[in-house]
Amino acid sequence: MTSPPPTSPGATHQHVEVRPGAYADSVTLLQVSKDVAGAPGVSRAQVAMATPLNLEVLEQMGFELPPTTTNDMVVALMLDDEDALPGALAAVGAALAASTRRREGSAELAPARTTGRALAEGGADLALVSVPGQHALVEAVDALDADRDVMIFSDNVPVEQEVALKDLATARGLLVMGPDCGTAVVGGVGLGFANTTASGPVGIVAASGTGCQQLMCLLEAAGVGVAAALGVGGRDLGSVVAGRSTRTALQRLDADPAVELVVVVSKPPAPEVAADLRALAATLATPVHFALLGDGQPDLTEAAEAVLGALGHDVPTWPTWGATGAGTPGTSGFLRGLFVGGTLCDEAMLVAAHDLGPVRSNIPLSPELALDGSLRADAHTMVDFGDDSLTAGRAHPMIDPTLRLEHLARAAADPTTACLLMDVVLGHGAEPDPAGALAPAVRDAIATARAAGRDLPVVIACVGTELDPQHLSRQAATLAEAGAEVHLSNARATRRAVALTGGPR
Numbered sequence: 001m002t003s004p005p006p007t008s009p010g011a012t013h014q015h016v017e018v019r020p021g022a023y024a025d026s027v028t029l030l031q032v033s034k035d036v037a038g039a040p041g042v043s044r045a046q047v048a049m050a051t052p053l054n055l056e057v058l059e060q061m062g063f064e065l066p067p068t069t070t071n072d073m074v075v076a077l078m079l080d081d082e083d084a085l086p087g088a089l090a091a092v093g094a095a096l097a098a099s100t101r102r103r104e105g106s107a108e109l110a111p112a113r114t115t116g117r118a119l120a121e122g123g124a125d126l127a128l129v130s131v132p133g134q135h136a137l138v139e140a141v142d143a144l145d146a147d148r149d150v151m152i153f154s155d156n157v158p159v160e161q162e163v164a165l166k167d168l169a170t171a172r173g174l175l176v177m178g179p180d181c182g183t184a185v186v187g188g189v190g191l192g193f194a195n196t197t198a199s200g201p202v203g204i205v206a207a208s209g210t211g212c213q214q215l216m217c218l219l220e221a222a223g224v225g226v227a228a229a230l231g232v233g234g235r236d237l238g239s240v241v242a243g244r245s246t247r248t249a250l251q252r253l254d255a256d257p258a259v260e261l262v263v264v265v266s267k268p269p270a271p272e273v274a275a276d277l278r279a280l281a282a283t284l285a286t287p288v289h290f291a292l293l294g295d296g297q298p299d300l301t302e303a304a305e306a307v308l309g310a311l312g313h314d315v316p317t318w319p320t321w322g323a324t325g326a327g328t329p330g331t332s333g334f335l336r337g338l339f340v341g342g343t344l345c346d347e348a349m350l351v352a353a354h355d356l357g358p359v360r361s362n363i364p365l366s367p368e369l370a371l372d373g374s375l376r377a378d379a380h381t382m383v384d385f386g387d388d389s390l391t392a393g394r395a396h397p398m399i400d401p402t403l404r405l406e407h408l409a410r411a412a413a414d415p416t417t418a419c420l421l422m423d424v425v426l427g428h429g430a431e432p433d434p435a436g437a438l439a440p441a442v443r444d445a446i447a448t449a450r451a452a453g454r455d456l457p458v459v460i461a462c463v464g465t466e467l468d469p470q471h472l473s474r475q476a477a478t479l480a481e482a483g484a485e486v487h488l489s490n491a492r493a494t495r496r497a498v499a500l501t502g503g504p505r
Helices: 026-037 052-060 082-100 115-122 133-145 159-171 209-221 244-254 271-281 300-310 342-356 402-413 434-451 472-481 490-501
Strands: 013-020 042-049 072-079 126-129 149-152 183-186 189-192 202-207 226-231 261-266 288-292 334-339 381-384 417-425 458-463 485-487
Touching (some): 013 082, 026 042, 026 082, 042 052, 052 072, 072 082, 115 133, 133 149, 149 159, 159 244, 209 226, 209 417, 209 458, 244 261, 244 271, 261 300, 271 288, 300 490, 334 402, 334 490, 342 490, 417 434, 434 458, 434 472, 458 472, 485 490
Parallel strands (some): 126 149, 202 226, 202 261, 334 381, 417 458, 458 485
Antiparallel strands (some): 183 226
Protein backbone atom coordinates (compact mmCIF):
# COMPACT_ATOMS: atom_id res chain seq x y z
CA MET A 1 0.00 0.00 0.00
CA THR A 2 1.37 3.41 -0.96
CA SER A 3 0.34 6.83 0.26
CA PRO A 4 -0.27 9.53 -2.36
CA PRO A 5 2.52 12.00 -3.00
CA PRO A 6 2.21 15.53 -1.64
CA THR A 7 0.38 17.87 -3.96
CA SER A 8 2.03 21.15 -3.01
CA PRO A 9 4.54 22.51 -5.57
CA GLY A 10 8.12 21.44 -4.90
CA ALA A 11 7.12 19.12 -2.06
CA THR A 12 9.20 16.04 -1.32
CA HIS A 13 7.66 12.88 -2.72
CA GLN A 14 6.48 10.52 -0.01
CA HIS A 15 6.21 6.75 -0.39
CA VAL A 16 4.83 4.53 2.38
CA GLU A 17 4.57 0.81 1.76
CA VAL A 18 3.17 -1.80 4.17
CA ARG A 19 4.52 -5.35 3.91
CA PRO A 20 2.19 -7.64 5.89
CA GLY A 21 3.84 -10.51 7.73
CA ALA A 22 7.41 -9.42 6.92
CA TYR A 23 9.75 -9.37 9.91
CA ALA A 24 13.28 -8.37 10.83
CA ASP A 25 14.70 -7.41 14.21
CA SER A 26 15.13 -3.77 15.18
CA VAL A 27 18.94 -3.74 14.89
CA THR A 28 18.73 -5.13 11.35
CA LEU A 29 16.11 -2.58 10.31
CA LEU A 30 18.06 0.34 11.76
CA GLN A 31 21.01 -0.63 9.55
CA VAL A 32 18.70 -1.13 6.55
CA SER A 33 17.25 2.36 7.10
CA LYS A 34 20.73 3.85 7.20
CA ASP A 35 21.78 2.05 4.00
CA VAL A 36 18.65 3.10 2.11
CA ALA A 37 18.97 6.72 3.27
CA GLY A 38 22.26 6.84 1.37
CA ALA A 39 20.67 5.81 -1.94
CA PRO A 40 20.46 8.42 -4.75
CA GLY A 41 17.40 10.62 -4.50
CA VAL A 42 16.47 9.53 -0.96
CA SER A 43 16.29 12.35 1.58
CA ARG A 44 14.97 10.23 4.48
CA ALA A 45 14.27 6.54 4.96
CA GLN A 46 12.77 4.51 7.77
CA VAL A 47 12.17 0.77 7.54
CA ALA A 48 10.59 -0.51 10.75
CA MET A 49 8.10 -2.90 12.24
CA ALA A 50 4.71 -1.28 12.83
CA THR A 51 4.94 -1.08 16.61
CA PRO A 52 3.15 1.83 18.31
CA LEU A 53 6.47 3.53 19.09
CA ASN A 54 7.76 3.17 15.53
CA LEU A 55 4.48 4.48 14.10
CA GLU A 56 4.71 7.51 16.38
CA VAL A 57 8.25 8.18 15.16
CA LEU A 58 7.16 7.87 11.52
CA GLU A 59 4.33 10.36 12.07
CA GLN A 60 6.75 12.79 13.71
CA MET A 61 8.94 12.46 10.61
CA GLY A 62 5.98 13.65 8.51
CA PHE A 63 4.79 10.37 6.99
CA GLU A 64 1.09 9.75 6.39
CA LEU A 65 0.44 6.18 7.51
CA PRO A 66 -2.22 3.72 6.34
CA PRO A 67 -3.76 1.20 8.76
CA THR A 68 -1.27 -1.41 10.01
CA THR A 69 -0.89 -4.24 12.48
CA THR A 70 2.14 -5.02 14.65
CA ASN A 71 2.95 -7.92 12.29
CA ASP A 72 3.56 -5.53 9.39
CA MET A 73 6.80 -4.00 8.17
CA VAL A 74 6.61 -0.36 7.07
CA VAL A 75 8.89 1.03 4.35
CA ALA A 76 8.72 4.84 4.51
CA LEU A 77 10.70 6.97 2.06
CA MET A 78 11.05 10.70 1.44
CA LEU A 79 12.35 11.21 -2.10
CA ASP A 80 13.70 14.22 -3.94
CA ASP A 81 11.40 13.36 -6.84
CA GLU A 82 9.15 10.51 -7.95
CA ASP A 83 11.68 9.24 -10.50
CA ALA A 84 13.92 8.13 -7.61
CA LEU A 85 11.34 5.59 -6.37
CA PRO A 86 12.42 2.51 -8.38
CA GLY A 87 16.04 2.90 -7.31
CA ALA A 88 15.04 3.50 -3.71
CA LEU A 89 12.88 0.36 -3.60
CA ALA A 90 15.72 -1.60 -5.17
CA ALA A 91 17.98 -0.30 -2.40
CA VAL A 92 15.45 -1.48 0.21
CA GLY A 93 15.39 -4.94 -1.32
CA ALA A 94 19.16 -5.14 -1.54
CA ALA A 95 19.65 -3.95 2.05
CA LEU A 96 17.10 -6.40 3.43
CA ALA A 97 18.59 -9.26 1.42
CA ALA A 98 22.13 -8.44 2.54
CA SER A 99 21.16 -8.20 6.20
CA THR A 100 19.07 -11.37 6.33
CA ARG A 101 21.16 -13.69 4.14
CA ARG A 102 21.93 -16.49 6.60
CA ARG A 103 22.51 -19.60 4.56
CA GLU A 104 24.40 -20.66 1.49
CA GLY A 105 22.22 -23.62 0.52
CA SER A 106 18.77 -25.03 1.13
CA ALA A 107 20.15 -27.78 3.36
CA GLU A 108 20.82 -25.36 6.20
CA LEU A 109 18.44 -25.59 9.14
CA ALA A 110 16.01 -22.75 9.71
CA PRO A 111 17.16 -20.35 12.46
CA ALA A 112 15.66 -20.65 15.91
CA ARG A 113 12.67 -18.37 16.47
CA THR A 114 12.70 -18.31 20.29
CA THR A 115 15.41 -17.64 22.85
CA GLY A 116 14.75 -20.94 24.60
CA ARG A 117 15.15 -22.93 21.40
CA ALA A 118 18.32 -21.06 20.42
CA LEU A 119 19.87 -21.84 23.82
CA ALA A 120 18.84 -25.48 23.64
CA GLU A 121 20.33 -25.87 20.16
CA GLY A 122 23.47 -23.83 20.70
CA GLY A 123 24.39 -24.62 24.29
CA ALA A 124 25.53 -21.04 24.99
CA ASP A 125 26.07 -19.89 28.59
CA LEU A 126 24.78 -16.37 27.91
CA ALA A 127 21.81 -15.00 25.98
CA LEU A 128 22.02 -11.53 24.39
CA VAL A 129 18.61 -9.90 24.01
CA SER A 130 18.27 -7.10 21.45
CA VAL A 131 14.59 -6.57 20.66
CA PRO A 132 12.25 -3.57 21.10
CA GLY A 133 12.07 -2.78 24.82
CA GLN A 134 8.43 -3.83 25.19
CA HIS A 135 9.37 -7.38 24.15
CA ALA A 136 12.62 -7.75 26.13
CA LEU A 137 10.98 -9.13 29.31
CA VAL A 138 9.65 -12.25 27.58
CA GLU A 139 12.98 -13.09 25.94
CA ALA A 140 14.96 -12.45 29.13
CA VAL A 141 12.67 -14.67 31.20
CA ASP A 142 13.04 -17.36 28.53
CA ALA A 143 16.82 -17.21 29.03
CA LEU A 144 16.59 -17.29 32.82
CA ASP A 145 14.18 -20.23 32.65
CA ALA A 146 16.86 -22.01 30.61
CA ASP A 147 19.30 -21.35 33.50
CA ARG A 148 21.40 -18.88 31.50
CA ASP A 149 22.77 -15.45 32.27
CA VAL A 150 21.33 -12.74 30.06
CA MET A 151 22.62 -9.48 28.61
CA ILE A 152 19.80 -7.11 27.64
CA PHE A 153 21.01 -4.67 24.99
CA SER A 154 17.47 -3.32 24.57
CA ASP A 155 16.56 0.04 26.05
CA ASN A 156 13.17 1.53 26.96
CA VAL A 157 12.43 -1.40 29.31
CA PRO A 158 10.20 -0.33 32.27
CA VAL A 159 12.14 -0.18 35.51
CA GLU A 160 9.64 -2.41 37.32
CA GLN A 161 10.38 -5.13 34.77
CA GLU A 162 14.10 -4.66 35.35
CA VAL A 163 13.63 -5.16 39.10
CA ALA A 164 11.50 -8.29 38.55
CA LEU A 165 14.06 -9.80 36.17
CA LYS A 166 16.95 -9.14 38.52
CA ASP A 167 15.09 -10.58 41.50
CA LEU A 168 14.36 -13.72 39.47
CA ALA A 169 18.02 -13.96 38.42
CA THR A 170 19.26 -13.53 41.99
CA ALA A 171 16.97 -16.30 43.21
CA ARG A 172 18.47 -18.61 40.57
CA GLY A 173 22.09 -17.60 41.00
CA LEU A 174 22.16 -15.90 37.60
CA LEU A 175 23.22 -12.49 36.30
CA VAL A 176 21.14 -9.98 34.33
CA MET A 177 23.30 -7.44 32.52
CA GLY A 178 21.10 -4.49 31.56
CA PRO A 179 18.60 -3.45 30.34
CA ASP A 180 20.40 -0.89 28.15
CA CYS A 181 23.67 -2.77 28.66
CA GLY A 182 25.78 -1.55 25.78
CA THR A 183 29.20 -2.95 26.70
CA ALA A 184 30.53 -6.17 28.20
CA VAL A 185 33.52 -8.50 27.96
CA VAL A 186 32.72 -12.10 28.85
CA GLY A 187 35.07 -15.01 28.34
CA GLY A 188 37.44 -12.75 26.45
CA VAL A 189 34.73 -11.77 23.95
CA GLY A 190 33.54 -8.17 23.62
CA LEU A 191 29.77 -7.75 23.42
CA GLY A 192 27.87 -4.69 22.23
CA PHE A 193 30.03 -1.58 21.90
CA ALA A 194 33.27 -3.08 23.21
CA ASN A 195 36.90 -2.10 22.69
CA THR A 196 39.64 -4.61 22.02
CA THR A 197 42.19 -4.84 24.82
CA ALA A 198 44.73 -7.36 26.02
CA SER A 199 43.70 -9.76 28.77
CA GLY A 200 44.82 -8.71 32.23
CA PRO A 201 44.14 -8.60 35.96
CA VAL A 202 41.30 -6.05 36.14
CA GLY A 203 37.62 -6.88 36.38
CA ILE A 204 35.06 -4.13 35.75
CA VAL A 205 31.47 -3.87 36.94
CA ALA A 206 29.88 -1.17 34.82
CA ALA A 207 26.60 0.68 35.23
CA SER A 208 27.89 2.72 32.29
CA GLY A 209 28.85 1.58 28.81
CA THR A 210 31.09 4.44 27.70
CA GLY A 211 32.46 4.82 31.22
CA CYS A 212 33.57 1.20 31.01
CA GLN A 213 35.09 1.83 27.60
CA GLN A 214 37.02 4.87 28.84
CA LEU A 215 38.50 2.85 31.71
CA MET A 216 39.39 -0.08 29.44
CA CYS A 217 41.11 2.19 26.93
CA LEU A 218 43.08 4.15 29.53
CA LEU A 219 44.25 0.92 31.15
CA GLU A 220 45.20 -0.53 27.75
CA ALA A 221 47.23 2.61 26.99
CA ALA A 222 49.09 2.00 30.26
CA GLY A 223 49.75 -1.65 29.42
CA VAL A 224 47.14 -3.17 31.75
CA GLY A 225 44.50 -5.53 30.39
CA VAL A 226 40.99 -6.52 31.47
CA ALA A 227 39.86 -10.01 32.46
CA ALA A 228 36.13 -9.28 32.31
CA ALA A 229 33.71 -6.37 32.13
CA LEU A 230 30.20 -7.06 33.36
CA GLY A 231 27.71 -4.37 32.39
CA VAL A 232 24.70 -4.06 34.68
CA GLY A 233 22.65 -1.30 33.04
CA GLY A 234 22.62 2.42 33.69
CA ARG A 235 19.85 2.26 36.33
CA ASP A 236 21.37 -0.47 38.47
CA LEU A 237 22.92 1.92 41.00
CA GLY A 238 19.77 4.03 41.19
CA SER A 239 17.53 3.97 44.22
CA VAL A 240 14.87 1.76 42.57
CA VAL A 241 17.06 -1.07 41.25
CA ALA A 242 19.41 -0.64 44.23
CA GLY A 243 22.48 -2.43 42.87
CA ARG A 244 20.83 -5.82 42.35
CA SER A 245 23.06 -6.89 39.45
CA THR A 246 26.12 -5.08 40.76
CA ARG A 247 26.07 -7.29 43.85
CA THR A 248 25.99 -10.45 41.76
CA ALA A 249 28.69 -9.16 39.41
CA LEU A 250 30.98 -8.27 42.32
CA GLN A 251 30.61 -11.76 43.74
CA ARG A 252 31.29 -13.32 40.31
CA LEU A 253 34.50 -11.35 39.83
CA ASP A 254 35.61 -11.99 43.41
CA ALA A 255 35.43 -15.73 42.66
CA ASP A 256 37.40 -15.38 39.37
CA PRO A 257 41.07 -16.31 39.94
CA ALA A 258 42.11 -14.20 36.92
CA VAL A 259 40.87 -10.99 38.59
CA GLU A 260 43.28 -9.24 40.94
CA LEU A 261 41.36 -5.98 41.30
CA VAL A 262 37.78 -4.91 40.58
CA VAL A 263 36.56 -1.48 39.49
CA VAL A 264 32.93 -0.40 39.80
CA VAL A 265 32.11 2.42 37.35
CA SER A 266 28.85 4.33 37.25
CA LYS A 267 27.15 7.58 36.45
CA PRO A 268 26.25 9.49 39.64
CA PRO A 269 24.67 6.76 41.84
CA ALA A 270 22.09 6.96 44.61
CA PRO A 271 24.16 7.70 47.76
CA GLU A 272 22.55 4.95 49.84
CA VAL A 273 23.18 2.36 47.10
CA ALA A 274 26.83 3.40 46.79
CA ALA A 275 27.24 3.09 50.56
CA ASP A 276 25.73 -0.42 50.58
CA LEU A 277 28.01 -1.54 47.77
CA ARG A 278 31.08 -0.18 49.51
CA ALA A 279 30.08 -2.20 52.56
CA LEU A 280 29.73 -5.34 50.44
CA ALA A 281 33.09 -4.70 48.76
CA ALA A 282 34.77 -4.58 52.18
CA THR A 283 33.74 -8.22 52.74
CA LEU A 284 35.29 -9.52 49.50
CA ALA A 285 38.73 -11.05 49.13
CA THR A 286 39.48 -9.07 45.95
CA PRO A 287 40.24 -5.34 46.31
CA VAL A 288 37.48 -3.13 44.88
CA HIS A 289 37.96 0.41 43.59
CA PHE A 290 34.99 2.69 42.92
CA ALA A 291 34.80 5.07 39.95
CA LEU A 292 31.44 6.63 40.79
CA LEU A 293 31.00 9.97 39.09
CA GLY A 294 29.65 12.81 41.20
CA ASP A 295 30.39 16.20 42.68
CA GLY A 296 33.75 16.06 44.43
CA GLN A 297 34.49 12.52 43.20
CA PRO A 298 37.47 11.51 41.01
CA ASP A 299 36.94 11.61 37.27
CA LEU A 300 37.46 8.45 35.22
CA THR A 301 41.04 9.30 34.34
CA GLU A 302 41.89 9.85 38.00
CA ALA A 303 40.18 6.54 38.82
CA ALA A 304 42.28 4.77 36.17
CA GLU A 305 45.42 6.32 37.62
CA ALA A 306 44.45 5.06 41.10
CA VAL A 307 44.00 1.54 39.71
CA LEU A 308 47.42 1.68 38.05
CA GLY A 309 48.97 2.79 41.33
CA ALA A 310 47.30 -0.05 43.23
CA LEU A 311 48.69 -2.55 40.70
CA GLY A 312 52.17 -1.07 40.88
CA HIS A 313 52.14 0.38 37.35
CA ASP A 314 53.41 3.81 36.37
CA VAL A 315 50.91 6.37 35.11
CA PRO A 316 51.79 7.23 31.50
CA THR A 317 51.51 10.55 29.76
CA TRP A 318 48.05 10.27 28.27
CA PRO A 319 48.26 10.73 24.50
CA THR A 320 47.06 13.78 22.59
CA TRP A 321 47.06 14.62 18.91
CA GLY A 322 47.06 18.00 17.18
CA ALA A 323 46.10 21.39 18.53
CA THR A 324 43.09 23.59 17.99
CA GLY A 325 45.03 26.41 16.35
CA ALA A 326 42.53 28.81 17.90
CA GLY A 327 45.13 30.87 19.68
CA THR A 328 44.11 32.92 22.70
CA PRO A 329 41.12 31.61 24.66
CA GLY A 330 37.96 33.59 24.13
CA THR A 331 36.59 35.99 26.74
CA SER A 332 32.92 35.38 26.06
CA GLY A 333 30.64 32.71 24.73
CA PHE A 334 29.62 29.25 25.74
CA LEU A 335 30.98 25.74 25.74
CA ARG A 336 28.90 23.39 23.58
CA GLY A 337 29.31 19.66 24.22
CA LEU A 338 27.97 17.16 21.67
CA PHE A 339 28.30 13.59 22.97
CA VAL A 340 27.44 10.05 21.91
CA GLY A 341 28.35 8.62 25.33
CA GLY A 342 26.06 9.40 28.27
CA THR A 343 28.67 8.86 30.97
CA LEU A 344 31.25 10.86 29.03
CA CYS A 345 28.67 13.66 28.87
CA ASP A 346 28.05 13.36 32.63
CA GLU A 347 31.76 13.44 33.37
CA ALA A 348 32.28 16.48 31.14
CA MET A 349 29.44 18.36 32.85
CA LEU A 350 30.89 17.62 36.29
CA VAL A 351 34.36 18.76 35.24
CA ALA A 352 33.18 21.87 33.39
CA ALA A 353 30.69 22.99 36.04
CA HIS A 354 33.54 23.31 38.53
CA ASP A 355 34.95 26.28 36.57
CA LEU A 356 32.15 27.45 34.29
CA GLY A 357 29.15 27.12 36.57
CA PRO A 358 25.83 25.46 35.60
CA VAL A 359 25.66 23.41 32.40
CA ARG A 360 22.33 22.80 30.65
CA SER A 361 21.67 19.34 29.22
CA ASN A 362 19.10 16.79 28.11
CA ILE A 363 20.57 14.57 30.88
CA PRO A 364 21.09 17.36 33.43
CA LEU A 365 22.92 17.03 36.71
CA SER A 366 19.85 18.64 38.35
CA PRO A 367 16.29 19.02 37.00
CA GLU A 368 16.30 22.80 36.73
CA LEU A 369 19.13 22.58 34.16
CA ALA A 370 17.12 20.47 31.68
CA LEU A 371 17.09 21.56 28.03
CA ASP A 372 13.84 21.70 26.08
CA GLY A 373 13.26 19.74 22.89
CA SER A 374 15.31 22.14 20.79
CA LEU A 375 18.44 21.08 22.74
CA ARG A 376 19.58 24.71 22.61
CA ALA A 377 19.96 27.43 25.23
CA ASP A 378 21.78 30.70 25.85
CA ALA A 379 24.10 28.89 28.26
CA HIS A 380 26.84 26.28 28.46
CA THR A 381 25.21 23.13 27.07
CA MET A 382 26.06 19.45 26.71
CA VAL A 383 23.85 17.02 24.81
CA ASP A 384 23.88 13.24 25.00
CA PHE A 385 22.69 12.09 21.56
CA GLY A 386 22.65 8.50 22.81
CA ASP A 387 19.91 9.17 25.35
CA ASP A 388 16.82 6.97 25.00
CA SER A 389 14.68 9.95 24.03
CA LEU A 390 16.88 10.58 20.97
CA THR A 391 17.37 6.96 19.85
CA ALA A 392 13.71 5.91 19.64
CA GLY A 393 13.23 4.80 16.06
CA ARG A 394 16.77 5.66 14.98
CA ALA A 395 20.20 4.07 15.30
CA HIS A 396 22.49 4.99 18.19
CA PRO A 397 24.80 7.90 17.28
CA MET A 398 27.81 5.56 17.58
CA ILE A 399 26.32 3.87 14.49
CA ASP A 400 24.59 6.79 12.74
CA PRO A 401 26.06 10.27 13.39
CA THR A 402 23.46 12.20 11.36
CA LEU A 403 21.67 13.95 14.23
CA ARG A 404 24.87 15.05 15.96
CA LEU A 405 26.33 16.36 12.72
CA GLU A 406 23.22 18.49 12.20
CA HIS A 407 23.63 20.03 15.66
CA LEU A 408 27.38 20.49 15.09
CA ALA A 409 26.66 22.68 12.06
CA ARG A 410 24.13 24.74 14.05
CA ALA A 411 26.51 25.20 16.99
CA ALA A 412 29.31 26.30 14.66
CA ALA A 413 27.05 28.94 13.09
CA ASP A 414 25.98 30.25 16.51
CA PRO A 415 28.13 33.31 17.39
CA THR A 416 27.74 32.55 21.12
CA THR A 417 29.63 29.24 20.75
CA ALA A 418 33.12 29.74 22.16
CA CYS A 419 34.33 26.13 21.98
CA LEU A 420 33.06 22.75 20.78
CA LEU A 421 33.66 19.58 22.81
CA MET A 422 32.86 16.12 21.42
CA ASP A 423 33.58 12.46 21.92
CA VAL A 424 34.36 9.70 19.43
CA VAL A 425 33.97 6.14 20.72
CA LEU A 426 35.68 3.35 18.82
CA GLY A 427 35.35 -0.41 19.10
CA HIS A 428 33.25 -3.26 17.79
CA GLY A 429 29.68 -2.24 17.03
CA ALA A 430 30.59 1.40 16.39
CA GLU A 431 30.97 3.10 13.01
CA PRO A 432 33.78 1.54 10.95
CA ASP A 433 35.30 5.00 10.32
CA PRO A 434 33.78 7.67 12.58
CA ALA A 435 36.52 10.18 11.84
CA GLY A 436 35.76 9.84 8.15
CA ALA A 437 32.35 11.44 8.70
CA LEU A 438 33.28 13.80 11.53
CA ALA A 439 36.51 15.30 10.15
CA PRO A 440 34.84 17.11 7.20
CA ALA A 441 32.18 18.45 9.57
CA VAL A 442 34.91 19.74 11.90
CA ARG A 443 36.63 21.49 8.99
CA ASP A 444 33.33 23.04 7.94
CA ALA A 445 32.60 24.19 11.51
CA ILE A 446 35.98 25.90 11.84
CA ALA A 447 35.57 27.49 8.39
CA THR A 448 32.05 28.71 9.23
CA ALA A 449 33.33 30.50 12.32
CA ARG A 450 36.35 31.90 10.52
CA ALA A 451 34.14 33.33 7.77
CA ALA A 452 32.25 35.17 10.51
CA GLY A 453 35.50 36.62 11.87
CA ARG A 454 35.95 34.40 14.93
CA ASP A 455 37.98 31.40 16.05
CA LEU A 456 36.24 28.17 17.01
CA PRO A 457 38.40 25.67 18.90
CA VAL A 458 37.27 22.03 18.63
CA VAL A 459 38.35 19.51 21.26
CA ILE A 460 37.60 15.79 20.93
CA ALA A 461 37.96 12.86 23.30
CA CYS A 462 38.71 9.77 21.19
CA VAL A 463 38.05 6.66 23.27
CA GLY A 464 39.65 3.60 21.71
CA THR A 465 42.71 1.37 21.40
CA GLU A 466 45.18 0.45 18.69
CA LEU A 467 43.64 -3.03 18.69
CA ASP A 468 40.20 -1.70 17.75
CA PRO A 469 39.15 -2.21 14.13
CA GLN A 470 39.18 1.58 13.58
CA HIS A 471 42.69 2.00 15.12
CA LEU A 472 42.95 4.79 17.68
CA SER A 473 45.96 6.63 16.24
CA ARG A 474 44.54 6.59 12.71
CA GLN A 475 41.21 8.07 13.82
CA ALA A 476 42.87 10.65 16.06
CA ALA A 477 45.27 11.74 13.32
CA THR A 478 42.39 12.25 10.86
CA LEU A 479 40.55 14.45 13.36
CA ALA A 480 43.72 16.39 14.22
CA GLU A 481 44.38 17.05 10.52
CA ALA A 482 40.88 18.55 10.33
CA GLY A 483 41.85 21.09 12.99
CA ALA A 484 40.70 19.42 16.22
CA GLU A 485 42.72 18.82 19.34
CA VAL A 486 42.29 15.16 20.30
CA HIS A 487 42.73 13.49 23.70
CA LEU A 488 42.40 9.89 24.86
CA SER A 489 41.18 11.16 28.23
CA ASN A 490 37.69 12.68 28.24
CA ALA A 491 38.40 14.53 31.49
CA ARG A 492 41.60 16.04 30.04
CA ALA A 493 39.74 17.02 26.87
CA THR A 494 37.04 18.73 28.93
CA ARG A 495 39.54 20.72 31.00
CA ARG A 496 41.22 21.88 27.81
CA ALA A 497 37.86 22.93 26.35
CA VAL A 498 37.02 24.82 29.54
CA ALA A 499 40.31 26.71 29.28
CA LEU A 500 39.64 27.57 25.64
CA THR A 501 36.15 28.80 26.50
CA GLY A 502 37.78 31.45 28.67
CA GLY A 503 36.42 30.59 32.09
CA PRO A 504 33.13 31.62 33.73
CA ARG A 505 30.85 33.88 31.71
